Amino acid sequence: MKPKFLTLTIATTLGLASLSSHASGYRFGSQSVSAQSTAEANGAEAIDASTIFANPAGLSRLEGTQIIGGVTAVIPQSSFTDSGSRRFTGTSSGGLTNQDSYTPGVVAAPSLYVSRKINDQWVAGFGLFVPYGSKLDYDNNWSGRYAMTNIKLESINLNPSVSFKVNEQHSFGFGVSAQLIKANLGQGVDVPGSIAALAGTPASAALLRAIVTAGGNPATLASVKDGHGSMDGEDWGYGWNFGYLFQLDENTRFGLAYRSPISHSLTGSAVWDFNVTTDAVVNKIIAANSGKNNSAVLLSIRTPETFSINGFRQIDPKWAVMADATWTRTSRLKNLNIQFPGTVQGDEVILQNWKNTWRFSVGTSYKLDEKFTLRGGVAYDQSPVAGNTLRHPALPDANRVQLSFGTNWKLNSNSSVDLAYSYLHFQNASGSYKNSCSPLISGCTGNGELTQGTWKTSLHMIGAAYNYRF
Numbered sequence: 247m248k249p250k251f252l253t254l255t256i257a258t259t260l261g262l263a264s265l266s267s268h269a270s271g272y273r274f275g276s277q278s279v280s281a282q283s284t285a286e287a288n289g290a291e292a293i294d295a296s297t298i299f300a301n302p303a304g305l306s307r308l309e310g311t312q313i314i315g316g317v318t319a320v321i322p323q324s325s326f327t328d329s330g331s332r333r334f335t336g337t338s339s340g341g342l343t344n345q346d347s348y349t350p351g352v353v354a355a356p357s358l359y360v361s362r363k364i365n366d367q368w369v370a371g372f373g374l375f376v377p378y379g380s381k382l383d384y385d386n387n388w389s390g391r392y393a394m395t396n397i398k399l400e401s402i403n404l405n406p407s408v409s410f411k412v413n414e415q416h417s418f419g420f421g422v423s424a425q426l427i428k429a430n431l432g433q434g435v436d437v438p439g440s441i442a443a444l445a446g447t448p449a450s451a452a453l454l455r456a457i458v459t460a461g462g463n464p465a466t467l468a469s470v471k472d473g474h475g476s477m478d479g480e481d482w483g484y485g486w487n488f489g490y491l492f493q494l495d496e497n498t499r500f501g502l503a504y505r506s507p508i509s510h511s512l513t514g515s516a517v518w519d520f521n522v523t524t525d526a527v528v529n530k531i532i533a534a535n536s537g538k539n540n541s542a543v544l545l546s547i548r549t550p551e552t553f554s555i556n557g558f559r560q561i562d563p564k565w566a567v568m569a570d571a572t573w574t575r576t577s578r579l580k581n582l583n584i585q586f587p588g589t590v591q592g593d594e595v596i597l598q599n600w601k602n603t604w605r606f607s608v609g610t611s612y613k614l615d616e617k618f619t620l621r622g623g624v625a626y627d628q629s630p631v632a633g634n635t636l637r638h639p640a641l642p643d644a645n646r647v648q649l650s651f652g653t654n655w656k657l658n659s660n661s662s663v664d665l666a667y668s669y670l671h672f673q674n675a676s677g678s679y680k681n682s683c684s685p686l687i688s689g690c691t692g693n694g695e696l697t698q699g700t701w702k703t704s705l706h707m708i709g710a711a712y713n714y715r716f
Contacts, residue, residue, distance in 0.1 A: 283652025284609030285623030289556030302419025305409035316711030334694025392693035435473030462527030479514030637677035
């Protein structure tokens with residue numbers, strides 16, 4: 247049975263992900279099914295209560311009370327091929343060199359939006375959605391296990407909002423966010439490499455003497471296995487978002503939207519497993535000499551802000567076009583320093599040094615008849631990963647293209663259903679990530695591994711939402 251060890255990395259990488267659905271990184275699919283059907287190009291369309299996410303100023307266009315409940319299923323297809331991963335000693339890391347089942351078959355996330363028109367100027371709303379997420383489960387003996395074996399990231403965002411309509415041309419929107427992040431991370435500990443590196447040194451002789459003195463069998467070191475680290479953490483963070491909508495004429499409008507960064511201090515625990523030989527005495531001595539202790543964990547992160555510019559044009563009673571450009575300040579995310587309070591153990595550092603990104607999307611809608619409106623869109627999304635040497639197995643991200651289409655099916659005057667399908671194709675992502683620490687260096691935590699190979703990824707997204715208005 248695999249040990250449970252995910253949270254730390256998730257907390258770290260999770261925090262890295264942008265809050266915006268328009269951002270790459272740990273983005274979890276789409277936060278709105280109607281938006282997904284246009285590849286999220288509809289920020290200025292403001293067609294339903296899910297405008298709370300894209301631009302809260304769009305609430306000013308909604309009448310009465312609206313409720314939307316939806317779910318988006320993400321179906322990833324990924325593979326990894328090793329091309330020379332190594333231990334800190336320079337020898338091959340060994341293990342499985344190909345991985346093709348480390349992503350879940352299906353991951354789904356719900357969304358809920360409610361809006362209520364108060365009077366001719368004010369509209370209030372509330373949104374609940376999953377801003378990002380990740381779940382990777384490599385084999386415990388894969389070639390990159392010293393970087394990580396598992397990661398799981400879960401999040402939820404509560405976003406009460408309000409809009410104010412100044413006049414027929416200008417509307418403003420504002421919202422606050424309460425965001426919960428839960429993260430888990432697991433990684434191997436290179437005990438075999440450490441034993442090999444110490445061979446013939448005074449430190450090796452001292453270790454053997456300690457084992458013999460304690461009544462252990464040093465011969466079991468010949469078949470020593472990896473140790474494991476298990477880390478987890480969670481935190482609530484708070485932020486805000488702002489939107490502006492300008493109505494140029496009856497058929498044309500433009501929007502601006504901003505989401506603030508959110509600071510998190512994820513706290514949890516770290517557990518180290520050194521059941522690495524068949525001799526309990528040997529295991530205890532190795533654990534005592536590892537410099538690693540079960541302890542608390544702390545990771546401070548600040549998610550990047552996003553800024554969007556979007557537009558919408560109703561060409562004629564049937565056709566409409568729309569577009570969005572979103573900038574994400576992912577350059578905020580430098581190194582991730584995982585701390586172990588109450589110990590002399592040094593930080594574990596995950597190199598990121600992400601770059602700022604842009605996402606561009608264009609979409610269209612066509613009113614087929616009184617019941618069906620067809621929608622489609624395409625998007626290009628940049629990856630924040632700055633280069634192969636900074637591509638960590640927790641986020642083997644790459645630039646991607648998204649193709650989406652869907653429909654709104656009007657059931658009656660009060661209710662409708664949105665359906666959407668998206669296909670995302672990622673560029674092949676080559677990585678050559680080197681950890682700067684090693685098990686034999688004091689003052690830091692890490693394996694000193696080189697994880698080298700190529701990830702190939704594509705994914706499908708299927709969304710469905712029910713809309714009710716009264």
